[in-house]
Structure formats: structure tokens, C-alpha cells
Amino acid sequence: xxxxxxxxxxxxxxxxxxxxxxxxxxxxxxxxxxxxxxxxxxxxxxxxxxxxxxxxxxxxxxxxxxxxxxxxxxxxxxxxx
Numbered sequence: 001x002x003x004x005x006x007x008x009x010x011x012x013x014x015x016x017x018x019x020x021x022x023x024x025x026x027x028x029x030x031x032x033x034x035x036x037x038x039x040x041x042x043x044x045x046x047x048x049x050x051x052x053x054x055x056x057x058x059x060x061x062x063x064x065x066x067x068x069x070x071x072x073x074x075x076x077x078x079x080x081x
Contacts (some may be wrong), residue, residue, distance in 0.1 A: 001040075005047045009079065011041035034072040042081040049076045 001008050014035040021027050040049050053074045057063065063070035 001049060001052055004048060004052055006044045006052060007041040008038055008044075009041060010037075010048075012027050014054060015017040015036045021069075029066070029068050031068050032066075032070045034070065036072065036074070037075045037077060039077045042077065046078050050074060 003039045015032060016035070017032045019027055020030045034045070036053070038049060040046065044052075051070070053076075057070075057072050078080070
């Protein structure tokens, strides 16, 4: 974001996962949903922030390393001037 001119001042994530318990395999996650709330400065572009979030998610080494889907539902909040 910093390279693209988007200044992030706060980031909070409310992740939620679905855990499946199976008699054969034991417990395992079947999916994870990330719900980050990203606060940016008044001069930052929220559309650019959302598109950068999508690019970061595509390259996330954790999401790309697990055998279940990791999705995200971001909220971009622009600080008041």
C-alpha cells in the first residue's frame, strides 16, 4: 500500500473458520473467512486499497499453502479529515 500511495493507519481482522470433526481424519479446517477492517488516511484512495488487498490475497503464502479455501471480505474505512 505504501508504495502505491495508500497509507494504512489501522488494521483489524475478524477471522472465522469452519472446523470439521471426522472419526477417520480427526479435526480439520474446511474453510476460513478473513474480515479485515482497514483504515486509511483521508487522502488515500479506497478503491486502490481494495484492489491492492485483492492482489495481496492472491500472493498470500499462507492461503496458498493450505488445502482449504481462504476467502476475504474486506472493509475499507477512510478517516475523516
